[in-house]
Amino acid sequence: MASGALAKPPMRGLLAKRLRFHIVGAVIVALGAATFYRFGVAEQRKKAYADFYRSYDSMKDFEEMRKAGIFQSTK
Template structure:
C-alpha cells in the first residue's frame, strides 16, 4: 500500500491549457527567430543588392544597348 501512496495523481484539470501555453510560447519564439533570420539573411542583402544596382543604373544607356542588340523590333 505504501508503493501506491507515493505515486502522483494525474493532472485532470487544466492539462490542455498548460500544454497549449508552453507550445504557444515556443511557437512564438521560433517564429520570431525565423523572421529575424530571414530579415538579416535574405531581405537586407537583397535590398543592398538592388540599391547597388540602381545606384549606377542608366536607363537611357540600357535602352540604347537593347535597341542596338535588336530586342526592340519597332525602334530602329
C-alpha cells in the same frame, strides 16, 4: 495489491498547461524566423538593389537592347 496500482495522471488543467508551453514556443520560433528573414534576406536584397541602381544607366541599357534587336518598334 494497492502497491502495484498506477497513480492517476493529472488531467485537470493539462490542456491549458500544454497550450501555454506550445504557444510560447511557436511565438519564439516565429520571431526567430522573422528576424532571420529580415536580416538574412530582406536587408541583403535591399542592399543589392541599391548597389545595382547606384551605377545603372537606363539610356545605355536601352541603346544596347535596341542594337541587339530586342525592340521591334525602334530602329
